[in-house]
Amino acid sequence: MVSWRRALPVLSAIALVAGLAAPATAQAPRSPAECAAALDCTAAEIDLMSMAQRLEFVRAMQSGPASALGAMDRWRNIEGVITFFRDRGLGSPGTWVSYVDAGIVEGIERGIAIALGRSTDGFGNPGSARWASYLTRLSRGELAARSAHDRAWSEAEQAATDHGIALAAAHGQFATPVEQRFFQFSEVYRWTLRNRPFALDLLFFYGPLIHPDLAGQRVPFYDWFTDVAESAPSYKGCEIGYGFAQLHPIVGVFGIAGLFLAYVTELFEEYRAAMSD
Known part of the structure:
Protein backbone atom coordinates (compact mmCIF):
# COMPACT_ATOMS: atom_id res chain seq x y z
CA MET A 1 0.00 0.00 0.00
CA VAL A 2 1.34 3.44 -0.91
CA SER A 3 1.46 5.82 2.08
CA TRP A 4 -0.29 9.20 1.86
CA ARG A 5 3.04 10.89 2.60
CA ARG A 6 4.67 9.31 -0.46
CA ALA A 7 1.58 9.94 -2.63
CA LEU A 8 1.25 13.68 -1.84
CA PRO A 9 3.87 14.91 -4.37
CA VAL A 10 2.20 12.89 -7.13
CA LEU A 11 -1.26 14.17 -6.21
CA SER A 12 0.03 17.75 -6.10
CA ALA A 13 1.53 17.39 -9.56
CA ILE A 14 -1.72 15.98 -10.94
CA ALA A 15 -3.69 18.84 -9.38
CA LEU A 16 -1.30 21.41 -10.86
CA VAL A 17 -1.58 19.95 -14.37
CA ALA A 18 -5.37 19.78 -14.05
CA GLY A 19 -5.46 23.39 -12.91
CA LEU A 20 -3.42 24.54 -15.90
CA ALA A 21 -5.59 22.57 -18.30
CA ALA A 22 -8.89 23.76 -16.84
CA PRO A 23 -10.52 26.83 -18.45
CA ALA A 24 -10.14 30.08 -16.55
CA THR A 25 -13.07 31.01 -14.36
CA ALA A 26 -15.02 33.90 -15.85
CA GLN A 27 -14.55 37.18 -14.06
CA ALA A 28 -17.48 38.60 -12.18
CA PRO A 29 -19.19 41.44 -14.10
CA ALA A 175 -36.72 44.85 -33.94
CA THR A 176 -40.26 43.60 -33.64
CA PRO A 177 -42.91 45.66 -35.45
CA VAL A 178 -43.73 47.46 -32.18
CA GLU A 179 -40.05 48.10 -31.44
CA GLN A 180 -39.50 49.39 -34.98
CA ARG A 181 -42.38 51.86 -34.69
CA PHE A 182 -41.11 52.94 -31.27
CA PHE A 183 -37.65 53.43 -32.76
CA GLN A 184 -39.10 55.73 -35.41
CA PHE A 185 -40.24 58.06 -32.65
CA SER A 186 -36.72 58.08 -31.19
CA GLU A 187 -35.54 59.10 -34.65
CA VAL A 188 -37.96 62.03 -34.45
CA TYR A 189 -36.11 63.29 -31.37
CA ARG A 190 -32.71 63.21 -33.06
CA TRP A 191 -34.16 64.74 -36.24
CA THR A 192 -35.66 67.57 -34.17
CA LEU A 193 -32.30 68.35 -32.61
CA ARG A 194 -30.68 68.55 -36.04
CA ASN A 195 -33.41 70.63 -37.67
CA ARG A 196 -34.26 73.44 -35.27
CA PRO A 197 -35.30 76.11 -37.84
CA PHE A 198 -37.46 73.70 -39.85
CA ALA A 199 -39.06 72.21 -36.71
CA LEU A 200 -39.90 75.69 -35.41
CA ASP A 201 -41.44 76.58 -38.78
CA LEU A 202 -43.61 73.46 -38.60
CA LEU A 203 -44.77 74.46 -35.14
CA PHE A 204 -45.56 77.98 -36.36
CA PHE A 205 -47.67 76.85 -39.33
CA TYR A 206 -49.32 73.75 -37.88
CA GLY A 207 -49.27 74.65 -34.20
CA PRO A 208 -52.70 76.35 -34.18
CA LEU A 209 -54.23 73.14 -35.53
CA ILE A 210 -52.75 71.25 -32.56
CA HIS A 211 -53.38 73.81 -29.82
CA PRO A 212 -54.25 77.53 -29.90
CA ASP A 213 -51.21 78.37 -27.76
CA LEU A 214 -48.61 76.25 -29.52
CA ALA A 215 -47.49 78.68 -32.24
CA GLY A 216 -46.82 81.40 -29.70
CA GLN A 217 -44.96 79.05 -27.37
CA ARG A 218 -43.11 77.07 -30.00
CA VAL A 219 -39.61 78.20 -28.96
CA PRO A 220 -39.90 77.44 -25.21
CA PHE A 221 -41.73 74.20 -26.03
CA TYR A 222 -39.03 73.16 -28.48
CA ASP A 223 -36.30 74.01 -25.97
CA TRP A 224 -38.08 71.99 -23.28
CA PHE A 225 -38.65 69.01 -25.55
CA THR A 226 -35.04 68.88 -26.78
CA ASP A 227 -33.24 69.73 -23.52
CA VAL A 228 -30.69 66.95 -23.06
CA ALA A 229 -30.23 68.03 -19.44
CA GLU A 230 -33.80 67.01 -18.54
CA SER A 231 -35.11 63.47 -18.11
CA ALA A 232 -38.86 64.18 -17.80
CA PRO A 233 -39.52 65.12 -21.47
CA SER A 234 -37.72 62.03 -22.78
CA TYR A 235 -39.52 59.75 -20.33
CA LYS A 236 -42.89 61.19 -21.33
CA GLY A 237 -41.88 61.07 -24.97
CA CYS A 238 -41.14 57.36 -24.57
CA GLU A 239 -44.56 56.80 -23.02
CA ILE A 240 -46.25 58.53 -25.93
CA GLY A 241 -44.08 56.90 -28.58
CA TYR A 242 -44.52 53.42 -27.13
CA GLY A 243 -48.26 53.96 -26.88
CA PHE A 244 -48.37 54.88 -30.57
CA ALA A 245 -46.08 51.96 -31.42
CA GLN A 246 -48.43 49.45 -29.86
CA LEU A 247 -51.17 50.60 -32.21
CA HIS A 248 -51.24 50.30 -35.97
CA PRO A 249 -49.26 52.99 -37.85
CA ILE A 250 -50.96 56.35 -37.61
CA VAL A 251 -53.24 56.90 -40.59
CA GLY A 252 -52.29 59.88 -42.74
CA VAL A 253 -48.85 60.41 -41.18
CA PHE A 254 -46.02 60.42 -43.68
CA GLY A 255 -42.32 61.01 -43.13
CA ILE A 256 -40.38 62.27 -40.17
CA ALA A 257 -42.09 65.68 -40.16
CA GLY A 258 -45.50 64.03 -39.95
CA LEU A 259 -44.34 61.87 -37.04
CA PHE A 260 -42.98 64.98 -35.34
CA LEU A 261 -46.36 66.71 -35.51
CA ALA A 262 -48.15 63.58 -34.30
CA TYR A 263 -45.72 63.43 -31.38
CA VAL A 264 -46.17 67.10 -30.54
CA THR A 265 -49.94 66.79 -30.29
CA GLU A 266 -49.73 64.91 -27.00
CA LEU A 267 -46.36 66.15 -25.82
CA PHE A 268 -47.50 69.78 -25.78
CA GLU A 269 -50.05 68.93 -23.10
CA GLU A 270 -47.27 67.50 -20.97
CA TYR A 271 -45.27 70.67 -21.50
CA ARG A 272 -48.18 72.85 -20.39
CA ALA A 273 -48.65 70.73 -17.29
CA ALA A 274 -44.93 70.98 -16.47
CA MET A 275 -44.96 74.75 -16.88
CA SER A 276 -47.98 75.12 -14.61
CA ASP A 277 -46.34 73.24 -11.72
Missing part, protein backbone atom coordinates in the same frame (compact mmCIF):
# COMPACT_ATOMS: atom_id res chain seq x y z
CA ARG A 30 -17.92 44.85 -13.17
CA SER A 31 -20.23 47.18 -11.30
CA PRO A 32 -21.58 50.40 -12.83
CA ALA A 33 -19.25 52.38 -10.56
CA GLU A 34 -16.24 50.35 -11.74
CA CYS A 35 -17.20 50.83 -15.37
CA ALA A 36 -17.65 54.57 -14.87
CA ALA A 37 -14.21 54.83 -13.26
CA ALA A 38 -12.41 52.71 -15.86
CA LEU A 39 -14.39 53.84 -18.93
CA ASP A 40 -13.48 50.63 -20.73
CA CYS A 41 -16.49 48.35 -20.32
CA THR A 42 -17.45 46.90 -23.69
CA ALA A 43 -20.90 46.80 -25.24
CA ALA A 44 -20.92 43.07 -24.43
CA GLU A 45 -20.46 43.89 -20.75
CA ILE A 46 -23.07 46.64 -20.87
CA ASP A 47 -25.53 44.25 -22.53
CA LEU A 48 -25.33 42.07 -19.41
CA MET A 49 -26.34 44.98 -17.18
CA SER A 50 -29.94 45.49 -16.12
CA MET A 51 -31.53 48.81 -17.05
CA ALA A 52 -31.30 49.86 -13.40
CA GLN A 53 -27.55 49.23 -13.52
CA ARG A 54 -27.18 51.15 -16.79
CA LEU A 55 -29.00 54.08 -15.25
CA GLU A 56 -26.52 54.02 -12.38
CA PHE A 57 -23.66 53.76 -14.90
CA VAL A 58 -24.76 56.78 -16.96
CA ARG A 59 -25.28 58.86 -13.83
CA ALA A 60 -21.87 57.86 -12.48
CA MET A 61 -20.17 58.88 -15.73
CA GLN A 62 -21.81 62.29 -15.61
CA SER A 63 -21.03 63.01 -11.96
CA GLY A 64 -17.56 61.52 -12.31
CA PRO A 65 -15.22 61.70 -15.34
CA ALA A 66 -17.55 63.67 -17.64
CA SER A 67 -17.83 66.50 -15.12
CA ALA A 68 -14.22 67.43 -15.91
CA LEU A 69 -15.43 68.23 -19.44
CA GLY A 70 -18.43 70.27 -18.30
CA ALA A 71 -20.79 67.40 -19.14
CA MET A 72 -22.24 66.62 -15.74
CA ASP A 73 -25.79 66.69 -17.10
CA ARG A 74 -25.50 66.04 -20.85
CA TRP A 75 -27.25 62.65 -20.88
CA ARG A 76 -30.20 63.22 -18.57
CA ASN A 77 -32.53 62.63 -21.49
CA ILE A 78 -30.93 59.22 -21.97
CA GLU A 79 -31.53 58.64 -18.27
CA GLY A 80 -35.22 59.21 -19.00
CA VAL A 81 -35.20 56.61 -21.78
CA ILE A 82 -33.39 54.02 -19.68
CA THR A 83 -35.75 54.70 -16.77
CA PHE A 84 -38.68 54.06 -19.10
CA PHE A 85 -37.15 50.74 -20.20
CA ARG A 86 -36.59 49.81 -16.55
CA ASP A 87 -40.15 50.67 -15.54
CA ARG A 88 -41.66 48.75 -18.48
CA GLY A 89 -39.40 45.71 -18.10
CA LEU A 90 -37.89 46.25 -21.56
CA GLY A 91 -34.33 45.58 -22.70
CA SER A 92 -33.30 42.43 -20.88
CA PRO A 93 -29.79 41.19 -21.84
CA GLY A 94 -29.49 39.72 -25.31
CA THR A 95 -32.53 41.48 -26.77
CA TRP A 96 -32.66 43.98 -29.62
CA VAL A 97 -33.43 46.86 -27.24
CA SER A 98 -30.55 45.84 -24.97
CA TYR A 99 -27.95 45.70 -27.75
CA VAL A 100 -29.02 49.02 -29.25
CA ASP A 101 -28.91 50.69 -25.85
CA ALA A 102 -25.54 49.07 -25.09
CA GLY A 103 -24.13 50.57 -28.29
CA ILE A 104 -25.36 54.01 -27.26
CA VAL A 105 -23.95 53.79 -23.73
CA GLU A 106 -20.63 52.36 -24.95
CA GLY A 107 -20.26 55.26 -27.39
CA ILE A 108 -20.74 57.76 -24.57
CA GLU A 109 -18.28 55.92 -22.33
CA ARG A 110 -15.51 55.71 -24.93
CA GLY A 111 -16.17 59.27 -26.09
CA ILE A 112 -15.49 60.47 -22.56
CA ALA A 113 -12.32 58.36 -22.36
CA ILE A 114 -11.02 59.74 -25.67
CA ALA A 115 -11.91 63.35 -24.81
CA LEU A 116 -10.08 63.00 -21.49
CA GLY A 117 -6.97 61.72 -23.30
CA ARG A 118 -7.10 58.31 -21.63
CA SER A 119 -7.27 56.37 -24.88
CA THR A 120 -7.73 56.62 -28.62
CA ASP A 121 -9.63 53.34 -28.92
CA GLY A 122 -13.30 53.74 -29.81
CA PHE A 123 -13.96 49.98 -29.50
CA GLY A 124 -15.13 49.99 -33.12
CA ASN A 125 -18.07 52.23 -32.22
CA PRO A 126 -18.38 55.23 -34.61
CA GLY A 127 -20.25 57.10 -31.89
CA SER A 128 -17.11 57.19 -29.73
CA ALA A 129 -15.26 59.67 -31.93
CA ARG A 130 -18.42 61.76 -32.38
CA TRP A 131 -18.97 61.96 -28.63
CA ALA A 132 -15.30 62.79 -28.09
CA SER A 133 -15.55 65.65 -30.58
CA TYR A 134 -18.76 66.88 -28.97
CA LEU A 135 -17.23 66.81 -25.48
CA THR A 136 -14.04 68.52 -26.60
CA ARG A 137 -15.99 71.32 -28.28
CA LEU A 138 -18.31 71.58 -25.27
CA SER A 139 -15.40 71.92 -22.85
CA ARG A 140 -13.89 74.65 -25.05
CA GLY A 141 -17.12 76.65 -25.06
CA GLU A 142 -17.66 76.13 -28.77
CA LEU A 143 -21.25 74.88 -28.42
CA ALA A 144 -22.83 77.84 -26.66
CA ALA A 145 -25.41 78.29 -29.43
CA ARG A 146 -28.30 75.92 -28.87
CA SER A 147 -28.56 74.92 -32.54
CA ALA A 148 -24.84 74.04 -32.73
CA HIS A 149 -24.98 72.12 -29.48
CA ASP A 150 -28.07 70.12 -30.39
CA ARG A 151 -26.77 69.19 -33.81
CA ALA A 152 -23.43 67.95 -32.43
CA TRP A 153 -25.19 66.00 -29.67
CA SER A 154 -27.66 64.44 -32.09
CA GLU A 155 -25.02 63.41 -34.61
CA ALA A 156 -23.03 61.67 -31.88
CA GLU A 157 -26.03 59.80 -30.55
CA GLN A 158 -27.16 58.85 -34.05
CA ALA A 159 -23.78 57.29 -34.83
CA ALA A 160 -23.79 55.30 -31.59
CA THR A 161 -27.41 54.26 -32.14
CA ASP A 162 -26.70 53.01 -35.66
CA HIS A 163 -23.80 51.00 -34.25
CA GLY A 164 -26.10 49.51 -31.63
CA ILE A 165 -28.51 48.39 -34.36
CA ALA A 166 -25.63 46.75 -36.27
CA LEU A 167 -24.48 45.10 -33.04
CA ALA A 168 -27.95 43.66 -32.46
CA ALA A 169 -28.08 42.34 -36.04
CA ALA A 170 -24.68 40.69 -35.58
CA HIS A 171 -26.21 38.78 -32.67
CA GLY A 172 -29.29 37.81 -34.68
CA GLN A 173 -31.55 40.30 -32.94
CA PHE A 174 -33.96 42.46 -34.96
Whole structure:
Protein backbone atom coordinates (compact mmCIF):
# COMPACT_ATOMS: atom_id res chain seq x y z
CA MET A 1 0.00 0.00 0.00
CA VAL A 2 1.34 3.44 -0.91
CA SER A 3 1.46 5.82 2.08
CA TRP A 4 -0.29 9.20 1.86
CA ARG A 5 3.04 10.89 2.60
CA ARG A 6 4.67 9.31 -0.46
CA ALA A 7 1.58 9.94 -2.63
CA LEU A 8 1.25 13.68 -1.84
CA PRO A 9 3.87 14.91 -4.37
CA VAL A 10 2.20 12.89 -7.13
CA LEU A 11 -1.26 14.17 -6.21
CA SER A 12 0.03 17.75 -6.10
CA ALA A 13 1.53 17.39 -9.56
CA ILE A 14 -1.72 15.98 -10.94
CA ALA A 15 -3.69 18.84 -9.38
CA LEU A 16 -1.30 21.41 -10.86
CA VAL A 17 -1.58 19.95 -14.37
CA ALA A 18 -5.37 19.78 -14.05
CA GLY A 19 -5.46 23.39 -12.91
CA LEU A 20 -3.42 24.54 -15.90
CA ALA A 21 -5.59 22.57 -18.30
CA ALA A 22 -8.89 23.76 -16.84
CA PRO A 23 -10.52 26.83 -18.45
CA ALA A 24 -10.14 30.08 -16.55
CA THR A 25 -13.07 31.01 -14.36
CA ALA A 26 -15.02 33.90 -15.85
CA GLN A 27 -14.55 37.18 -14.06
CA ALA A 28 -17.48 38.60 -12.18
CA PRO A 29 -19.19 41.44 -14.10
CA ARG A 30 -17.92 44.85 -13.17
CA SER A 31 -20.23 47.18 -11.30
CA PRO A 32 -21.58 50.40 -12.83
CA ALA A 33 -19.25 52.38 -10.56
CA GLU A 34 -16.24 50.35 -11.74
CA CYS A 35 -17.20 50.83 -15.37
CA ALA A 36 -17.65 54.57 -14.87
CA ALA A 37 -14.21 54.83 -13.26
CA ALA A 38 -12.41 52.71 -15.86
CA LEU A 39 -14.39 53.84 -18.93
CA ASP A 40 -13.48 50.63 -20.73
CA CYS A 41 -16.49 48.35 -20.32
CA THR A 42 -17.45 46.90 -23.69
CA ALA A 43 -20.90 46.80 -25.24
CA ALA A 44 -20.92 43.07 -24.43
CA GLU A 45 -20.46 43.89 -20.75
CA ILE A 46 -23.07 46.64 -20.87
CA ASP A 47 -25.53 44.25 -22.53
CA LEU A 48 -25.33 42.07 -19.41
CA MET A 49 -26.34 44.98 -17.18
CA SER A 50 -29.94 45.49 -16.12
CA MET A 51 -31.53 48.81 -17.05
CA ALA A 52 -31.30 49.86 -13.40
CA GLN A 53 -27.55 49.23 -13.52
CA ARG A 54 -27.18 51.15 -16.79
CA LEU A 55 -29.00 54.08 -15.25
CA GLU A 56 -26.52 54.02 -12.38
CA PHE A 57 -23.66 53.76 -14.90
CA VAL A 58 -24.76 56.78 -16.96
CA ARG A 59 -25.28 58.86 -13.83
CA ALA A 60 -21.87 57.86 -12.48
CA MET A 61 -20.17 58.88 -15.73
CA GLN A 62 -21.81 62.29 -15.61
CA SER A 63 -21.03 63.01 -11.96
CA GLY A 64 -17.56 61.52 -12.31
CA PRO A 65 -15.22 61.70 -15.34
CA ALA A 66 -17.55 63.67 -17.64
CA SER A 67 -17.83 66.50 -15.12
CA ALA A 68 -14.22 67.43 -15.91
CA LEU A 69 -15.43 68.23 -19.44
CA GLY A 70 -18.43 70.27 -18.30
CA ALA A 71 -20.79 67.40 -19.14
CA MET A 72 -22.24 66.62 -15.74
CA ASP A 73 -25.79 66.69 -17.10
CA ARG A 74 -25.50 66.04 -20.85
CA TRP A 75 -27.25 62.65 -20.88
CA ARG A 76 -30.20 63.22 -18.57
CA ASN A 77 -32.53 62.63 -21.49
CA ILE A 78 -30.93 59.22 -21.97
CA GLU A 79 -31.53 58.64 -18.27
CA GLY A 80 -35.22 59.21 -19.00
CA VAL A 81 -35.20 56.61 -21.78
CA ILE A 82 -33.39 54.02 -19.68
CA THR A 83 -35.75 54.70 -16.77
CA PHE A 84 -38.68 54.06 -19.10
CA PHE A 85 -37.15 50.74 -20.20
CA ARG A 86 -36.59 49.81 -16.55
CA ASP A 87 -40.15 50.67 -15.54
CA ARG A 88 -41.66 48.75 -18.48
CA GLY A 89 -39.40 45.71 -18.10
CA LEU A 90 -37.89 46.25 -21.56
CA GLY A 91 -34.33 45.58 -22.70
CA SER A 92 -33.30 42.43 -20.88
CA PRO A 93 -29.79 41.19 -21.84
CA GLY A 94 -29.49 39.72 -25.31
CA THR A 95 -32.53 41.48 -26.77
CA TRP A 96 -32.66 43.98 -29.62
CA VAL A 97 -33.43 46.86 -27.24
CA SER A 98 -30.55 45.84 -24.97
CA TYR A 99 -27.95 45.70 -27.75
CA VAL A 100 -29.02 49.02 -29.25
CA ASP A 101 -28.91 50.69 -25.85
CA ALA A 102 -25.54 49.07 -25.09
CA GLY A 103 -24.13 50.57 -28.29
CA ILE A 104 -25.36 54.01 -27.26
CA VAL A 105 -23.95 53.79 -23.73
CA GLU A 106 -20.63 52.36 -24.95
CA GLY A 107 -20.26 55.26 -27.39
CA ILE A 108 -20.74 57.76 -24.57
CA GLU A 109 -18.28 55.92 -22.33
CA ARG A 110 -15.51 55.71 -24.93
CA GLY A 111 -16.17 59.27 -26.09
CA ILE A 112 -15.49 60.47 -22.56
CA ALA A 113 -12.32 58.36 -22.36
CA ILE A 114 -11.02 59.74 -25.67
CA ALA A 115 -11.91 63.35 -24.81
CA LEU A 116 -10.08 63.00 -21.49
CA GLY A 117 -6.97 61.72 -23.30
CA ARG A 118 -7.10 58.31 -21.63
CA SER A 119 -7.27 56.37 -24.88
CA THR A 120 -7.73 56.62 -28.62
CA ASP A 121 -9.63 53.34 -28.92
CA GLY A 122 -13.30 53.74 -29.81
CA PHE A 123 -13.96 49.98 -29.50
CA GLY A 124 -15.13 49.99 -33.12
CA ASN A 125 -18.07 52.23 -32.22
CA PRO A 126 -18.38 55.23 -34.61
CA GLY A 127 -20.25 57.10 -31.89
CA SER A 128 -17.11 57.19 -29.73
CA ALA A 129 -15.26 59.67 -31.93
CA ARG A 130 -18.42 61.76 -32.38
CA TRP A 131 -18.97 61.96 -28.63
CA ALA A 132 -15.30 62.79 -28.09
CA SER A 133 -15.55 65.65 -30.58
CA TYR A 134 -18.76 66.88 -28.97
CA LEU A 135 -17.23 66.81 -25.48
CA THR A 136 -14.04 68.52 -26.60
CA ARG A 137 -15.99 71.32 -28.28
CA LEU A 138 -18.31 71.58 -25.27
CA SER A 139 -15.40 71.92 -22.85
CA ARG A 140 -13.89 74.65 -25.05
CA GLY A 141 -17.12 76.65 -25.06
CA GLU A 142 -17.66 76.13 -28.77
CA LEU A 143 -21.25 74.88 -28.42
CA ALA A 144 -22.83 77.84 -26.66
CA ALA A 145 -25.41 78.29 -29.43
CA ARG A 146 -28.30 75.92 -28.87
CA SER A 147 -28.56 74.92 -32.54
CA ALA A 148 -24.84 74.04 -32.73
CA HIS A 149 -24.98 72.12 -29.48
CA ASP A 150 -28.07 70.12 -30.39
CA ARG A 151 -26.77 69.19 -33.81
CA ALA A 152 -23.43 67.95 -32.43
CA TRP A 153 -25.19 66.00 -29.67
CA SER A 154 -27.66 64.44 -32.09
CA GLU A 155 -25.02 63.41 -34.61
CA ALA A 156 -23.03 61.67 -31.88
CA GLU A 157 -26.03 59.80 -30.55
CA GLN A 158 -27.16 58.85 -34.05
CA ALA A 159 -23.78 57.29 -34.83
CA ALA A 160 -23.79 55.30 -31.59
CA THR A 161 -27.41 54.26 -32.14
CA ASP A 162 -26.70 53.01 -35.66
CA HIS A 163 -23.80 51.00 -34.25
CA GLY A 164 -26.10 49.51 -31.63
CA ILE A 165 -28.51 48.39 -34.36
CA ALA A 166 -25.63 46.75 -36.27
CA LEU A 167 -24.48 45.10 -33.04
CA ALA A 168 -27.95 43.66 -32.46
CA ALA A 169 -28.08 42.34 -36.04
CA ALA A 170 -24.68 40.69 -35.58
CA HIS A 171 -26.21 38.78 -32.67
CA GLY A 172 -29.29 37.81 -34.68
CA GLN A 173 -31.55 40.30 -32.94
CA PHE A 174 -33.96 42.46 -34.96
CA ALA A 175 -36.72 44.85 -33.94
CA THR A 176 -40.26 43.60 -33.64
CA PRO A 177 -42.91 45.66 -35.45
CA VAL A 178 -43.73 47.46 -32.18
CA GLU A 179 -40.05 48.10 -31.44
CA GLN A 180 -39.50 49.39 -34.98
CA ARG A 181 -42.38 51.86 -34.69
CA PHE A 182 -41.11 52.94 -31.27
CA PHE A 183 -37.65 53.43 -32.76
CA GLN A 184 -39.10 55.73 -35.41
CA PHE A 185 -40.24 58.06 -32.65
CA SER A 186 -36.72 58.08 -31.19
CA GLU A 187 -35.54 59.10 -34.65
CA VAL A 188 -37.96 62.03 -34.45
CA TYR A 189 -36.11 63.29 -31.37
CA ARG A 190 -32.71 63.21 -33.06
CA TRP A 191 -34.16 64.74 -36.24
CA THR A 192 -35.66 67.57 -34.17
CA LEU A 193 -32.30 68.35 -32.61
CA ARG A 194 -30.68 68.55 -36.04
CA ASN A 195 -33.41 70.63 -37.67
CA ARG A 196 -34.26 73.44 -35.27
CA PRO A 197 -35.30 76.11 -37.84
CA PHE A 198 -37.46 73.70 -39.85
CA ALA A 199 -39.06 72.21 -36.71
CA LEU A 200 -39.90 75.69 -35.41
CA ASP A 201 -41.44 76.58 -38.78
CA LEU A 202 -43.61 73.46 -38.60
CA LEU A 203 -44.77 74.46 -35.14
CA PHE A 204 -45.56 77.98 -36.36
CA PHE A 205 -47.67 76.85 -39.33
CA TYR A 206 -49.32 73.75 -37.88
CA GLY A 207 -49.27 74.65 -34.20
CA PRO A 208 -52.70 76.35 -34.18
CA LEU A 209 -54.23 73.14 -35.53
CA ILE A 210 -52.75 71.25 -32.56
CA HIS A 211 -53.38 73.81 -29.82
CA PRO A 212 -54.25 77.53 -29.90
CA ASP A 213 -51.21 78.37 -27.76
CA LEU A 214 -48.61 76.25 -29.52
CA ALA A 215 -47.49 78.68 -32.24
CA GLY A 216 -46.82 81.40 -29.70
CA GLN A 217 -44.96 79.05 -27.37
CA ARG A 218 -43.11 77.07 -30.00
CA VAL A 219 -39.61 78.20 -28.96
CA PRO A 220 -39.90 77.44 -25.21
CA PHE A 221 -41.73 74.20 -26.03
CA TYR A 222 -39.03 73.16 -28.48
CA ASP A 223 -36.30 74.01 -25.97
CA TRP A 224 -38.08 71.99 -23.28
CA PHE A 225 -38.65 69.01 -25.55
CA THR A 226 -35.04 68.88 -26.78
CA ASP A 227 -33.24 69.73 -23.52
CA VAL A 228 -30.69 66.95 -23.06
CA ALA A 229 -30.23 68.03 -19.44
CA GLU A 230 -33.80 67.01 -18.54
CA SER A 231 -35.11 63.47 -18.11
CA ALA A 232 -38.86 64.18 -17.80
CA PRO A 233 -39.52 65.12 -21.47
CA SER A 234 -37.72 62.03 -22.78
CA TYR A 235 -39.52 59.75 -20.33
CA LYS A 236 -42.89 61.19 -21.33
CA GLY A 237 -41.88 61.07 -24.97
CA CYS A 238 -41.14 57.36 -24.57
CA GLU A 239 -44.56 56.80 -23.02
CA ILE A 240 -46.25 58.53 -25.93
CA GLY A 241 -44.08 56.90 -28.58
CA TYR A 242 -44.52 53.42 -27.13
CA GLY A 243 -48.26 53.96 -26.88
CA PHE A 244 -48.37 54.88 -30.57
CA ALA A 245 -46.08 51.96 -31.42
CA GLN A 246 -48.43 49.45 -29.86
CA LEU A 247 -51.17 50.60 -32.21
CA HIS A 248 -51.24 50.30 -35.97
CA PRO A 249 -49.26 52.99 -37.85
CA ILE A 250 -50.96 56.35 -37.61
CA VAL A 251 -53.24 56.90 -40.59
CA GLY A 252 -52.29 59.88 -42.74
CA VAL A 253 -48.85 60.41 -41.18
CA PHE A 254 -46.02 60.42 -43.68
CA GLY A 255 -42.32 61.01 -43.13
CA ILE A 256 -40.38 62.27 -40.17
CA ALA A 257 -42.09 65.68 -40.16
CA GLY A 258 -45.50 64.03 -39.95
CA LEU A 259 -44.34 61.87 -37.04
CA PHE A 260 -42.98 64.98 -35.34
CA LEU A 261 -46.36 66.71 -35.51
CA ALA A 262 -48.15 63.58 -34.30
CA TYR A 263 -45.72 63.43 -31.38
CA VAL A 264 -46.17 67.10 -30.54
CA THR A 265 -49.94 66.79 -30.29
CA GLU A 266 -49.73 64.91 -27.00
CA LEU A 267 -46.36 66.15 -25.82
CA PHE A 268 -47.50 69.78 -25.78
CA GLU A 269 -50.05 68.93 -23.10
CA GLU A 270 -47.27 67.50 -20.97
CA TYR A 271 -45.27 70.67 -21.50
CA ARG A 272 -48.18 72.85 -20.39
CA ALA A 273 -48.65 70.73 -17.29
CA ALA A 274 -44.93 70.98 -16.47
CA MET A 275 -44.96 74.75 -16.88
CA SER A 276 -47.98 75.12 -14.61
CA ASP A 277 -46.34 73.24 -11.72
